[in-house]
Amino acid sequence: MDNSILSKFFGSKGASADIPDVKFDAGSLPTPPTPPDKNDNSGLKPGDKWSSFDPTGLERAAKAARELDASSHAKDALELSKHQEHTKQIEFQAKVKEYETHVEQLKIEQIRQQSEEKRNNLQQDxxxxxxxxxxxxxxxxxxxxxxxKQQAARNEEDLRRQEQSVEKQEAMRRATLEHEMKLRRDNEIARAEAEALARAKADRENQDLRFEEIRLKAAEHRTTVLESIKTAGSVMGDGAKAFLNDWDKITTAAFGITLAAVGLYTAKNGIGVAARYIEARLGKPSLVRETSRLTFLEGLRHPIKTSRRFFSKPEDSLRGVVLKPTLEENIRDIAISTRNTKTNRGVYRNILLHGPPGTGKTLFSKKLALHSGMDFAIMTGGDVAPMGRDGVTAVHKLFDWANSSRRGLMLFVDEADAFLRKRATEKISEDLRATLNAFLYRTGDQSSKFMMVLASNQPEQLDWAINDRVDEIVEFDLPGLEERERLVRLYFDKYVLEPAMEKRQRLKLGDFDFSIKCSQIAEKTKGLSGREISKLAVAWQATGYASSDGTLTEQMVDDRVEEAVKQHQLKMEWISHVSPGMEKESSQTTSTKSSHYAAAHSTDPAVDT
Structure with a gap:
């Protein structure tokens, strides 16, 4: 359509600008007001809104409409207007649908909020x-x-009442007893007074008779004494006169007195010498705590045991001892050489055993003595210091007793560093120094009567002279994995399996594989000594006895193993703390001790059974 034509109807801005883009609904349009009639002036009032209406615009619109109808483009304009109206209706319908969709979403949101509120209400309920x-x-x-509380209060009240009742009864009984005792005491006092009065009355009546009797007895006694003195004087005087006049009697009497004095002196000293001989060779010295040597009295008291000992065969030195293979080989060589030395009556060698506690040093010494056919005696270094001045005498008695052994004696000195420490240190007393000198004097030469075995956890503290008397040094380490497994199996059989197989024992075993469990325990007990493993086996036995039905389960075994490992770690922590006194020691001593403490955390060896 030509814009010039449209501009005639809608102004100079064009048809698109003059046609307003208005969204409307036919039902929502307000009814236009009816213009007032020009001829009707009755309803007009000054200031009415229709009073200023200008109809020229309507006239121009009507004129433009007539021109548009007369124009050839009227049809195109109408089509364009319809098309625009259709487009507006489509847009209006889209917006209506969008509005409906929004309304649906609002409804869904309202339902969701109601559900949420209901759920919250349910949760609150x-x-x-x-x-x-x-x-x-x-x-x-x-x-x-x-x-x-009320019941407890009532019970307390009842108890209090019962106690009060018992106290009242006790008080009544005590009052009754006191009354009876008072009556009895009064009766006894009255009876005693009556008896005293009767005796006094009788004494007063018989006083003259008693005085006369006393005088007669005194006169008779005096006469008898005087006559005895006269008789004795005459007899002794005649005897002395006869003895002094006879020279042979005087010589015989002097010789008899001399013989009596000599006999008395000889008997006194002979008894002392015999007593010392018996004490040195038959009696056990005070320093010896344990010995396999039998005295004469013990032989008479236990004849069967003594006879079995003479006919017994040598025992294996490593029986019941679990060590590393290299250490076992060294120990076996020492046992064989010691037995051959005893058989050939040679000179024994002194041995120093050192290592952590519980690694089998004492056990090996006993086994070595039994294997070689010797007697063994065990003493502790801690027993020497309390003796003070008597320590020197005790040491001499010990070695006199050792030299009197016919089978040979193996003297095992446990905790040797307790009194055989270095003499240069200020910590050693004069008495202990004298005892050490006596020990060195008696061990200066090697003997064919006794063999000395020293054991110490700190060999670096031994006196140099003691080290000079040692012929061989053997180190006992903590057992390794294989040794721990052998020890666990050994003690498990001894303290658990054997008691469980006996009918008289209450101990029973749960359902678990013993072989696998022993291997697992050996891996967990790294760093434990043989003594600690044996105590662990005893703890298993005690745990089984303490259970309700006497059954030792796998869980009980594992619990005791964990507890033993924790206790061992705690002991190692105690050892790792260095005391102030140890800081003054030399660097060599400190390094040596550190090596011992480090060994306690690595492998672990032999053990007593």
């Missing part, structure tokens, strides 16, 4: 019911506690 239940439970508990 559940929470409220839970709180009510908890409150009811709390009230019931409080009521129960109140009942218990």
């Amino acid at each position: 559940a929470k409220l019911k839970k709180e009510q239940a908890e409150y009811q439970d709390l009230l019931s508990r409080r009521r129960y506690d109140d009942q218990l």
